[in-house]
Amino acid sequence: MVSSGIYVDANLLVLLVVGLTGKGLIAKHRRLREYTVDDYDLLYRFLKRSRQVFVTPNTVTEASNLLAYHGEPERSALMNALGKLIEESPETVIPSKEASSDSRFIRLGLTDAALLQAVSPTTPLLTVDLDLFLAASAQSSEAAINFNHLRFAGA
Numbered sequence: 647m648v649s650s651g652i653y654v655d656a657n658l659l660v661l662l663v664v665g666l667t668g669k670g671l672i673a674k675h676r677r678l679r680e681y682t683v684d685d686y687d688l689l690y691r692f693l694k695r696s697r698q699v700f701v702t703p704n705t706v707t708e709a710s711n712l713l714a715y716h717g718e719p720e721r722s723a724l725m726n727a728l729g730k731l732i733e734e735s736p737e738t739v740i741p742s743k744e745a746s747s748d749s750r751f752i753r754l755g756l757t758d759a760a761l762l763q764a765v766s767p768t769t770p771l772l773t774v775d776l777d778l779f780l781a782a783s784a785q786s787s788e789a790a791i792n793f794n795h796l797r798f799a800g801a
Contacts, residue, residue: 651698651736653765655773656708656757658793659701659731661686662693663713667727671720677712685797692772692796701735702764704745704757738764750781765789 654662661678664671665686672678672686693699706728713724745751745760754762758778765771767788773779774793782790 650768651700652693652696652791653700653702653738653761653769653771654693654705655761655771655775655778656705656712657774658689658772659705659709659728660712661689663709663724663727663731664716665690666731667720667723671716671724674720675713675716677715688796689772689793699731699735700764700769701732701737702757702760703737703739704760706732706737708757740764754778754781 657677660675661672661681664675664678665683669683669686672681672683710725710728713728714721716724740760740763742756742760745756745763748759748763750762751759754777758775758781761771761778762781762785765782765785767786770788771778771782771790772793773782773790776792776794779790779792
């Protein structure tokens with residue numbers, strides 16, 4: 647199936663925003679200790695091949711909270727970059743009532759339960775979260791891509 651775009655989990659949104667702001671910040675941001683500039687480059691190239699990056703209010707809120715762990719003056723630059731990404735990305739709203747009624751909410755939380763309501767084979771999820779990847783893959787084998795598979799395959 648041809649993808650019309652891709653959802654990105656909050657952790658990868660943080661990596662994307664930090665890398666867009668300045669690759670040198672990746673090693674400095676405490677929420678990105680497990681990532682490298684090469685990971686950002688891979689993410690950027692992968693997303694460039696997608697038609698569109700989709701977001702949910704939950705993922706951008708979580709990404710915003712994680713980005714805030716960085717001090718000034720970079721914090722303002724990070725928030726500006728996030729704002730630009732939000733401006734450019736179609737936003738899918740899944741009501742919290744709907745997401746929290748999903749059986750996976752208890753285990754995965756609101757942000758992930760909402761993502762699971764949004765993703766499909768034509769709008770898959772790119773994630774580093776194994777539990778989220780498995781839950782999305784259970785919906786459809788084409789509904790999720792594990793970023794770690796890309797990282798370790800050298801894609």
